[in-house]
């Protein structure tokens with residue numbers, strides 16, 4: 317068959333010489349490479365004692381924000397779930413009852429909201445899709461667990477605590493805010 | 507038969523056909539959107555002005571253009587008429603203005619609204635609307651009203667298209683539903699609140715182009731694109747019984763009438779089918795409904811109805827004749 321690249325070689329199986337048959341030079345050559353690496357600079361770090369610097373706009377664990385009055389912003393519109401390429405988000409909506417205005421900002425709220433952190437690829441599209449500025453990605457890492465079920469984060473873990481608001485301003489750079497004002501970058505067709 | 511040309515496409519239609527109906531006969535992108543016109547409801551149309559078109563030539567006998575855009579759902583065609591819709595930038599601007607007017611009092615709270623995903627106003631504002639409103643005054647708001655046990659009226663979202671009133675007028679006898687007051691303060695009302703118990707009153711939900719009239723049995727249960735629409739039927743004494751079931755797994759979330767390309771209900775269904783038959787076992791399921799690919803409802807649905815004619819192996823002529831499989835052997 318004609319070769320496409322002119323670089324193909326015919327494999328020949330020839331008898332090994334005596335030096336090759338004792339294998340020792342080859343083993344020593346390998347050990348030399350191993351030994352060299354002992355004296356090189358290490359490429360790994362001792363996580364979690366040491367931590368690498370991460371970018372200011374790092375996309376890690378999600379947070380569901382509350383508004384100024386401490387009410388949950390999420391209205392269970394499902395847009396984050398539609399935007400999510402990994403189909404990691406599920407939710408069930410419920411109607412706000414009288415007297416719950418302090419808890420939920422809108423008339424409809426998410427009674428359950430779950431993100432499967434094993435499915436999530438931390439792309440941040442949910443944050444981009446959210447019309448209520450409810451979901452944001454933070455610079456926190458998702459820890460490891462031994463049980464798969466532990467990776468399904470419900471509202472208990474996602475909604476920010478009332479007394480300890482999560483700062484998401486780092487990811488909201490001036491460029492991001494600028495971008496959000498341009499209609500032509502959205503999916504709207506003119 | 508008068509011949510009319512719409513955006514360069516000509517068609518001959520019977521006398522008395524409206525421009526909108528003629529455009530629908532041609533089909534495609536040139537069909538003007540309609541918010542208040544409903545082909546199966548008599549005297550509907552003429553309220554919302556989204557269907558406006560530019561008539562650049564009145565007719566063969568009087569070729570003068572019409573001085574301003576006309577509502578295509580109420581204007582009948584004349585022989586030799588030439589109509590511009592999407593080909594006229596002026597008209598597109600005028601329609602954007604109409605949309606802005608429709609949105610003046612509209613909350614556009616689609617994330618909360620049950621209609622989102624199948625809302626014509628949402629489509630319209632997506633295509634023509636501005637991302638910011640120029641309206642600075644206080645918008646009118648209303649308390650939500652329960653019309654009977656099964657229907658919720660949220661007047662704030664209503665665009666006063668009168669479709670529900672026509673349904674009440676033409677489908678339900680003993681009408682208890684209408685528009686009171688005028689102009690900016692007009693509102694949909696049931697004359698005697700909580701008495702819409704006619705068998706066909708549920709169709710108001712289907713005809714409402716926005717989320718003003720919604721199904722209380724489906725309220726906030728699911729977003730429309732998270733439920734699977736399937737065509738189904740049952741023997742019903744009151745109606746044709748041909749419906750769309752919106753299911754998630756085996757559970758039926760809601761029942762609606764089947765809709766055509768323009769979002770109009772094909773067969774009216776009765777309230778019993780709509781509200782009370784929420785078991786899969788009540789229905790004979792025909793298969794997945796055909797939802798347009800561009801609709802958010804078709805997202806994540808990988809199944810389409812089977813084609814009516816499946817090509818048989820022997821129909822395919824890529825196999826030379828002498829290799830043809832003889833099924834009889």
Ligand code: SF4
Nearest residue numbers: 400436437439440442
């Ligand atoms: S970050 Fe991306 S993958 Fe993760 S939940 Fe959000 S949209 Fe889905």
Ligand code: SF4
Nearest residue numbers: 390391393394396446
């Ligand atoms: S997080 Fe945002 S996008 Fe997701 S359901 Fe809540 S409001 Fe909608």
Ligand code: SF4
Nearest residue numbers: 615616619625716717
């Ligand atoms: S009626 Fe339509 S446009 Fe208005 S809030 Fe509901 S989905 Fe949005």
Ligand code: SF4
Nearest residue numbers: 664665667668670714
């Ligand atoms: S309630 Fe709906 S159908 Fe009735 S007038 Fe208002 S928008 Fe039209």
Ligand code: FES
Nearest residue numbers: 543552554555579
């Ligand atoms: S559809 Fe023609 S005026 Fe509303």
